[in-house]
Amino acid sequence: MFRSLLRKAGFALISYGTLFTPLIASAEDGDVTIAAVAGFPIGAIITGCILVSLSHTKEKATKADDYVHGKLKINEQSDVYLRTTTDKEEIGD
């Protein structure tokens, strides 16, 4: 199943690249076309993932948060200062 998914994803990427690369290449920097063309696969992938997740609700449990008893007891703790970094960025007009 994983190989089948990889094949389909690869086919979709190749098709998308073949169709839209000339369009993107001919567009100038900041051109609306690039954003519009990039929006298509992003929108399609997000929509597909959300709809599939609605139909597939089985999930392995990896935590036991619902079964916690009492509070966390801290036996020992330490916070040792290491260093400070400071970045400065000029704000645009």
Added chain:
Amino acid sequence: MAANISYKCPTCGAEIFWTADKNCFECEYCGDKFSMEDMEADGQGGTDTENVEAHEEVEEGEYHQSSDGTVGSDLVKYTCSHCGAEIITDRATAATICVYCGNAVVMGEQIINDFAPDYVIPFKIEKKRVMEEFHKFSKKPLTPSDFDYDKIVDKMQGVYIPFWLYSGRCRGKFKAEGMKERKWRQGKYKYTECKYYDVYRDGTMGFAKVPVDASSKTDNDAMDSIEPYDYKDMVPFKPAYLSGFLAERFDEDKDACYSRAKLRIENSTEDIIKRSCDYDSLTKQSFKKEVVIHKTEYALMPTWLLYTTYKDKKYFFAMNGQTGKFIGNLPIDKVKLVIFSALGGVLGTVIGAIAGVLGLFA
């Protein structure tokens, strides 16, 4: 040999079952209702461990599937104590319904001694509500139009699934690099200050009754997904709660299931310790953990299960018989997936174009 333990109405003597939505025993013939205490006062509800009858072995090739719809390949024979019919069921079945006379049958030998459960959560969801919930659940955008849930939903079975409940504590030693961030503006500049710390926490967290399903026949991920169960409804086990439902006893012992509980406990402990650290970000360096289990108990939990096939592919659905939580992987119509994805892509194009016009990507 007759399978034992069936329950009779103290008023009229007819077969009586546990009614999930009314939380009592209700006689279908005279309409009287009885609590567990009433049944025990009538001399029913418990198990006579000295007069339990054993199963008969199925000869090789004699039967290939159960007669009661239970899933399994290790089959044994019982005789219905009411009508004398032969019941073919899985070795780990603890309760079933005779397909010939419809009476509930509890296999005493599967719920005594080493197999005796400590607790049970009685069913709270009736089959009618199960059917309504499955209808809602299956109405998803990608569900194929010809997936006829009406035909298959009637096959849902109420089954008590065996669970091991682990109680104990976990001690975790957590080392990380923590970072606290501060931002401010001054004049025409934006400043970001990050302070880094070497963080160490040694903490202990307690856990009570972490459930792990103890049947090899049920899908572990599915049983995880229908959690949590509300333990306030958990009661000491009485065989009478099983009447009217199927039940399995464990076939994976507590040592075999322990690793799943251990992983969950360790992961939760790590998360809890992380949350106790007051930092904007933490980069974990190491986490040493030690789990100590001081009590392991055995309980039966209510679930509604459905095994079905659609286009030669098997599907499994489960519903928590107490809370009503429904899970499963529905079949997906690929044509609908492509169409909806393309529509999403068009929407993404429009949003991208708008963002481009507004100069967000300049």
